[in-house]
Amino acid sequence: MAIKENVERDVQKEEAREPLMRVVENKMDGEDRSSRGDQWMVYLSTFVAVCGSFEFGSCVGYSSPTQSAIREDLSLTLAEFSVFGSILTFGAMIGAITIGPITDFLGRKGALRVSCAFCVVGWLAIYFSKGVLSLDIGRLASGYGMGAFSYVVPVFVAEIAPKHLRGRLTAVNQLMICVGGSMSFIFGVVVSWRDLALIGIVPCAVTILGLFFIPESPRWLAKTGHQKDFEVALQKLRGKDADISHEAAEIQDYIATLERLPKAKLLDFFQKRYLRSIIIAVGLMVCQQLGGINGVCFYTSNIFKQAGFSPSVGTISFAILQVVVTGIGASVMDKAGRKPLILISASGLVLGCHLTAISFFLKVHDLAHKASPILAVTGILVYIGSFAIGMGAVPWVIMSEIFPINIKGQAGSLATLVNWFVAWLCSYTFNYLMSWSSYGTFILYAAINALAIVFVVSMVPETKGKTLEQIQGAIN
Structure with a gap:
């Protein structure tokens, strides 16, 4: 009799446990769907961003195949061309110093637009150059954009990517830098240095156009108090059928914790x-x-x-x-x-x-x-x-x-x-x-x-x- 009662009690426990297990399983399934839903918008957004990485590589690779032609056409000394090549790095340093606050103030998409604008101005200045001054100004401007891209692209991609894709997608940044540099070298062999400068504008044009079709970083939207836009952006990135509730709650809880801290200074x-x-x-x-x-x-x-x-x-x-x-x-x-x-x-x-x-x-x-x-x-x-x-x-x-x-x-x-x-x-x-x-x-x-x-x-x-x-x- 005691054995029968124990068996009946165990059965009742299992019956009571089943609904709870279903809730847990559904929650885990929901979390999995939230991170592994329809990823096409994540891929599109990453592509738009890493066009900036391609631009980065194009800037780095530009001076190598064009050295002889630029020196001959503009009658530059070796020292003057050396300044032209190295001033890119100084522009990148300025971009690195200033792009962080710009990224926080204008958003990740706004910072990408600023980066593109500097690169476009730089390439146009190089294209129309008649002397060393405009050449150096163009190189400095494109260096600023390159330095800005080097920060904002990996940050944007990391913030939009689900955790199971984040490392892979962020690493595409470095891949596109390599591809951009290699393509600049190859094109530089077959086109003039002015035409190569115009080609350098193409990745920026793709990024500027693509930014109209992709969402802002949900984490930046949450941080700046755009609650409705935050949810819309996260839903777009995870797919319309994905359950974003767990990820959204985690992001908001973390942002709320940070908001209680004083604004960071140097x-x-x-x-x-x-x-x-x-x-x-x-x-x-x-x-x-x-x-x-x-x-x-x-x-x-x-x-x-x-x-x-x-x-x-x-x-x-x-x-x-x-x-x-x-x-x-x-x-x-x-x-x-x-x-x-x-x-x-x-x-x-x-x-x-x-x-x-x-x-x-x-x-x-x-x-x-x-x-x-x-x-x-x-x-x-x-x-x-x-x-x-x-x-x-x-x-x-x-x-x-x-x-x-x-x-x-x-x-x-x-x-x-x-x-x-x-x-x-x-x-x-x-x-x-x-x-x-x-x-x-x-x-x-x-x-x-x-x-x-x-x-x-x-x-x-x-x-x-x-x-x-x-x-x-x-x-x-």
């Missing part, structure tokens, strides 16, 4: 609750640039020439490998995770630097004449392939994820400014270092990339599969 970045985010972002930007990438990229042809390898074959191989491997890295980021990719990348950078250093060591000491060029091209290709798989894209992805929205504009500008400054420092010192010691230069870069591994292991969290609110709550 000195607030060094408060304990924000300090780890700042250290991670700035540290990754320093690791990305100080490991030698700009020196290697800007002087690839000369490196191959010094090592005794064909500059044209080496440069073409370099460009193709960079695009292909960046695409692979973008496609696997949400599966492999951010931290494993960047650790593999940094380890490959150390190996590539050592191989290149050995090549130059053999050449300097007149040893292994046949092996030296092979080691050089192998080392450089290992280096650029390793950079493209992780160190190129991952720091920008993590930077777009770790800052709370109340300091994202100012903190993102700081990180981007550091990136551009260190990029300039690396490119400026590269030739001096190579004059000092060709193999010593790459040993130095290997040591810096080894330190980057230590920094990533000890400081950088894994952000794969987490919402922005979860990431920022855990760090800050």
Whole structure:
């Protein structure tokens, strides 16, 4: 009798539990639908934004194929053309400093429009140039737009993407930079430098037109109090049949928590609750640039020439490998995770630097004449392939994820400014270092990339599969 009563009681418990389990299952299904609904608007919005990344690459790649023609047509000295090439970086620094507050004030779409406007003005100034002044003004303006794009594109994409796609879509930013640079080089071989400037306007035109058809960042709308627009934008991005209630509630709860905090000022970045985010972002930007990438990229042809390898074959191989491997890295980021990719990348950078250093060591000491060029091209290709798989894209992805929205504009500008400054420092010192010691230069870069591994292991969290609110709550 007792056994029968126990059985009946267990049955009743199971019957009572079933409705609760259905509620839990429905909630989980709803959360899954909210993040995996119809994604076409997310893809369209990402495409519109990363046209700015393509523009970034076009700006960087413009000076290489046009140097001889511009100097001949406008009678520029080598020093004058050097100013034209390098002033792009100074424009990018100004863009990095100012675009954060603009992004917070005008919204992510507004900042993209501002970036496009500067690039269009810059390209037109270059196209109509009759002398060095207008040429430099155009280059400075396009540099500003490029620096602005380098911040606002990954931030916008990170804020609109569902968590299971965020890493992959944000990494497309780096892929499009590589493609833009490669296309600029290819077009520069077959068209005049003025026509190439006009071609540079095309990505901006696509972005400006596309912005009319995509929603603003829901997180920015929530932060600025546009409640109705926030819900409409989130619904568009997740699909009309998706249940956005859970994601919307999480975003609003996080925004409400941040609103109770005082508005962040520059000195607030060094408060304990924000300090780890700042250290991670700035540290990754320093690791990305100080490991030698700009020196290697800007002087690839000369490196191959010094090592005794064909500059044209080496440069073409370099460009193709960079695009292909960046695409692979973008496609696997949400599966492999951010931290494993960047650790593999940094380890490959150390190996590539050592191989290149050995090549130059053999050449300097007149040893292994046949092996030296092979080691050089192998080392450089290992280096650029390793950079493209992780160190190129991952720091920008993590930077777009770790800052709370109340300091994202100012903190993102700081990180981007550091990136551009260190990029300039690396490119400026590269030739001096190579004059000092060709193999010593790459040993130095290997040591810096080894330190980057230590920094990533000890400081950088894994952000794969987490919402922005979860990431920022855990760090800050």
